[in-house]
Amino acid sequence: xxxxxxxxxxxxxxxxxxxxxxxxxxxxxxxxxxxxxxxxxxxxxxxxxxxxxxxxxxxxxxxxxxxxxxxxxxxxxxxxxxxxxxxxxxxxxxxxxxxxxxxxxxxxxxxxxxxxxxxxxxxxxxxxxxxxxxxxxxxxxxxxxxxxxxxxxxxxxxxxxxxxxxxxxxxxxxxxxxxxxxxxxxxxxxxxxxxxxxxxxxxxxxxxxxxxxxxxxxxxxxxxxxxxxxxxxxxxxxxxxxxxxxxxxxxxxxxxxxxxxxxxxxxxxxxxxxxxxxxxxxxxxxxxxxxxxxxxxxxxxxxxxxxxxxxxxxxxxxxxxxxxxxxxxxxxxxxxxxxxxxxxxxxxxxxxxxxxxxxxxxxxxxxxxxxxxxxxxxxxxxxxxxxxxxxx
Amino acid sequence: xxxxxxxxxxxxxxxxxxxxxxxxxxxxxxxxxxxxxxxxxxxxxxxxxxxxxxxxxxxxxxxxxxxxxxxxxxxxxxxxxxxxxxxxxxxxxxxxxxxxxxxxxxxxxxxxxxxxxxxxxxxxxxxxxxxxxxxxxxxxxxxxxxxxxxxxxxxxxxxxxxxxxxxxxxxxxxxxxxxxxxxxxxxxxxxxxxxxxxxxxxxxxxxxxxxxxxxxxxxxxxxxxxxxxxxxxxxxxxxxxxxxxxxxxxxxxxxxxxxxxxxxxxxxxxxxxxxxxxxxxxxxxxxxxxxxxxxxxxxxxxxxxxxxxxxxxxxxxxxxxxxxxxxxxxxxxxxxxxxxxxxxxxxxxxxxxxxxxxxxxxxxxxxxxxxxxxxxxxxxxxxxxxxxxxxx
Numbered sequence: 001x002x003x004x005x006x007x008x009x010x011x012x013x014x015x016x017x018x019x020x021x022x023x024x025x026x027x028x029x030x031x032x033x034x035x036x037x038x039x040x041x042x043x044x045x046x047x048x049x050x051x052x053x054x055x056x057x058x059x060x061x062x063x064x065x066x067x068x069x070x071x072x073x074x075x076x077x078x079x080x081x082x083x084x085x086x087x088x089x090x091x092x093x094x095x096x097x098x099x100x101x102x103x104x105x106x107x108x109x110x111x112x113x114x115x116x117x118x119x120x121x122x123x124x125x126x127x128x129x130x131x132x133x134x135x136x137x138x139x140x141x142x143x144x145x146x147x148x149x150x151x152x153x154x155x156x157x158x159x160x161x162x163x164x165x166x167x168x169x170x171x172x173x174x175x176x177x178x179x180x181x182x183x184x185x186x187x188x189x190x191x192x193x194x195x196x197x198x199x200x201x202x203x204x205x206x207x208x209x210x211x212x213x214x215x216x217x218x219x220x221x222x223x224x225x226x227x228x229x230x231x232x233x234x235x236x237x238x239x240x241x242x243x244x245x246x247x248x249x250x251x252x253x254x255x256x257x258x259x260x261x262x263x264x265x266x267x268x269x270x271x272x273x274x275x276x277x278x279x280x281x282x283x284x285x286x287x288x289x290x291x292x293x294x295x296x297x298x299x300x301x302x303x304x305x306x307x308x309x310x311x312x313x314x315x316x317x318x319x320x321x322x323x324x325x326x327x328x329x330x331x332x333x334x335x336x337x338x339x340x341x342x343x344x345x346x347x348x349x350x351x352x353x354x355x356x357x358x359x360x361x362x363x364x365x366x367x368x369x370x371x372x373x374x375x376x377x378x379x380x381x382x383x384x385x386x387x388x389x390x391x392x
Numbered sequence: 393x394x395x396x397x398x399x400x401x402x403x404x405x406x407x408x409x410x411x412x413x414x415x416x417x418x419x420x421x422x423x424x425x426x427x428x429x430x431x432x433x434x435x436x437x438x439x440x441x442x443x444x445x446x447x448x449x450x451x452x453x454x455x456x457x458x459x460x461x462x463x464x465x466x467x468x469x470x471x472x473x474x475x476x477x478x479x480x481x482x483x484x485x486x487x488x489x490x491x492x493x494x495x496x497x498x499x500x501x502x503x504x505x506x507x508x509x510x511x512x513x514x515x516x517x518x519x520x521x522x523x524x525x526x527x528x529x530x531x532x533x534x535x536x537x538x539x540x541x542x543x544x545x546x547x548x549x550x551x552x553x554x555x556x557x558x559x560x561x562x563x564x565x566x567x568x569x570x571x572x573x574x575x576x577x578x579x580x581x582x583x584x585x586x587x588x589x590x591x592x593x594x595x596x597x598x599x600x601x602x603x604x605x606x607x608x609x610x611x612x613x614x615x616x617x618x619x620x621x622x623x624x625x626x627x628x629x630x631x632x633x634x635x636x637x638x639x640x641x642x643x644x645x646x647x648x649x650x651x652x653x654x655x656x657x658x659x660x661x662x663x664x665x666x667x668x669x670x671x672x673x674x675x676x677x678x679x680x681x682x683x684x685x686x687x688x689x690x691x692x693x694x695x696x697x698x699x700x701x702x703x704x705x706x707x708x709x710x711x712x713x714x715x716x717x718x719x720x721x722x723x724x725x726x727x728x729x730x731x732x733x734x735x736x737x738x739x740x741x742x743x744x745x746x747x748x749x750x751x752x753x754x755x756x757x758x759x760x761x762x763x764x765x766x767x768x769x770x771x772x773x774x775x776x777x778x779x780x781x782x783x784x
Contacts, residue, residue, distance in 0.1 A: 038731075038732075038735045038737060039728070039731060039732070039735075039737075040732055040735075040737040040738075040739040042737065042738060042739075043738045043739075044739075044742075045719065045739065045742060045743070045746075046723065047719065063735075067731065067734060067735055068706065068727070068731045068734070072706055072707060072727065072731070075706075075707040075709070075727070076707065076709055076725050076727040076728055076731075077709055077725070081709075081725070081728075082725070082727075082728045082731070083728075084723035084724055084728070314460065314464055314467075315464060315467040315468065317467070317468060317469055317473075327437065327439065331438065331476035332476055333468050333469070333473070333474070335460070335464065335467070335468040335474075336431070336468055336473075336474045336475075336476070339430075339431060339459065339460045339464070339468075339474070340430075340431070340432055342459060342460070343430045343431075343432075343455075343459055345430060345431075345432040345434065346432075346434060346435045346738065346741070346742075347432040347434075347435075347436075347437065349738070350436075350437060350738075350742075351437070354437075
């Protein structure tokens with residue numbers, strides 16, 4: 001059983017409308033995954049996450065392996081049970097976080113050793129360990145362990161990282177196949193009953209690195225595709241290269257990945273980034289922006305944004321986004337939310353996280369609708385213009 | 393139309409089962425009011441507050457007059473609209489907070505002048521101002537402005553405070569009557585449609601002070617009853633005097649208040665305090681404990697408590713309270729909640745606030761059921777013994 005079906009392809013762009021099947025149900029693509037770093041999407045209960053329309057979320061192997069640890073996650077019934085989220089979960093491999101959060105990191109061709117940012121203990125992570133941890137937690141989509149190079153990086157450094165990422169991807173595939181043979185996957189998720197007619201195995205996604213070096217991206221893509229994975233991710237973007245460079249790299253790389261497999265752009269992004277990447281043929285996204293910005297009193301609006309701490313909202317009886325169907329907009333005024341932020345009431349961050357998550361899911365639903373209707377290309381260009389105007 | 397009907401009286405105690413009618417609907421008593429200090433019950437959305445079974449909440453005049461200010465509350469459609477809470481709200485008068493939070497407080501026979509704890513500005517509060525602010529915010533139950541004496545206090549100090557509280561209560565009643573004649577109360581709550589057959593005016597509650605000096609309590613009670621109010625509150629308790637002293641004072645004072653009016657014990661308290669006070673004939677309570685303790689990883693359980701940061705819960709797949717029907721207990725394990733607190737995830741405080749608020753409302757529902765069944769007295773003594781054991 002293949003995990004991905006393309007049900008519509010746009011004629012004016014590379015956008016496609018698909019369905020991704022996992023062990024915990026199906027996901028309509030293009031899809032946005034809210035980020036539950038340490039097993040919780042910050043600031044909200046899963047009840048609001050479901051109400052937002054999210055069908056899949058992301059959790060971080062790096063954070064969870066340090067706290068509470070893979071044994072505890074297993075003892076608590078697996079990641080789905082811990083998070084009270086009975087739908088698909090994608091776990092990243094920890095690669096990105098090791099390089100951004102780990103201290104005293106030592107990297108060699110086998111993997112990485114680093115000091116935990118929590119308590120300083122030395123921890124080792126490599127292809128086999130990262131795959132095993134994700135598998136034991138009960139992840140629906142396991143990401144290959146990769147080396148994410150910080151920008152700027154010289155060509156030699158990028159090439160070395162790409163070579164390791166390729167070699168580690170091969171090892172991840174071998175490791176997961178071995179685990180699948182020896183483990184009864186059902187055990188880690190006993191209390192969670194997957195819907196009928198879904199996959200009984202985790203998916204494994206390979207990651208294409210290469211920075212903004214298009215030649216290197218092409219070579220990486222060819223190598224990773226050659227190994228063969230359920231899906232393909234573009235890593236190492238949204239790390240400071242800017243919208244234009246990111247889009248250029250995605251436009252070049254996405255068509256190099258097989259059309260009958262899902263394409264995932266890691267850590268992206270702003271609404272304009274998502275629109276442009278869907279245009280280029282990307283199917284999946286994750287980003288902390290809806291919740292992180294929500295906690296900082298920043299609300300997403302169509303074609304723009306609202307800063308709720310601003311004193312212009314003091315007496316405003318408008319909802320954050322007129323017409324929005326989220327819990328925040330149906331019940332609270334801008335003035336009330338400004339007041340909550342002003343008093344450091346948790347309700348401010350809670351409400352804007354709810355709104356922003358709903359905003360993102362509505363954006364994805366609109367994207368899917370326009371692909372189905374066959375007018376995505378034209379619509380997306382108009383939308384992009386609005387956002388680019390606002391971003392300036 | 394009278395605001396309070398006693399529908400059952402317990403034969404083995406002074407407990408009564410009543411119905412309190414306000415401009416925003418009825419409240420079944422004995423009732424517990426969660427505290428929404430600055431216009432938000434900390435850590436949760438009103439959706440969970442409603443799901444807890446709460447029928448009435450408390451908001452603080454002191455906090456709201458400083459931030460966002462009474463004009464802003466009015467401009468935002470009144471307190472109910474600001475809080476997204478379409479049921480009764482009781483507002484305290486600010487008296488207690490002036491003495492506990494205000495700085496450089498100057499008190500005279502007219503009222504109090506203090507420096508705002510937010511920005512240091514000098515603010516004046518007296519009977520007329522406190523009544524007007526509560527009325528303009530759209531409060532359903534207005535509390536008289538009182539002087540709350542910190543413990544310990546000598547007799548002369550207590551007597552002076554009691555005399556002022558009496559005089560200020562008289563002035564509050566006069567002030568509200570004047571405002572009712574000149575103001576169209578409907579305007580402050582245009583967007584909120586009160587249920588049919590409810591009062592169209594705010595209720596005014598007098599406050600009995602007197603510390604733990606029973607003679608002074610009696611004189612205060614007689615004076616306040618002599619003025620005549622919709623309901624009567626016992627103030628100046630739960631300020632460090634301890635359970636026994638508090639109960640002794642309540643047992644002595646409650647019967648001095650007219651039986652056909654609601655009795656409200658301000659700022660109380662722990663489950664055992666509530667059980668003992670209902671036994672003595674008290675109908676209403678408010679306290680920050682369910683939410684404050686929830687934020688500190690402390691969960692209320694029948695006859696006890698649970699500290700979720702404790703490492704014994706690391707691998708626990710039990711819910712916080714087995715059998716509890718709250719969102720937290722239906723979806724999350726103790727181990728997961730401990731992990732959230734360990735990682736400073738907002739979800740920990742959110743979930744335990746949800747549980748504790750539901751715990752308190754279930755306690756009140758049980759109390760009401762036992763009064764209806766006629767076995768409250770016996771049941772309450774058994775329950776009290778459990779709590780007293782645990783408190784030791």
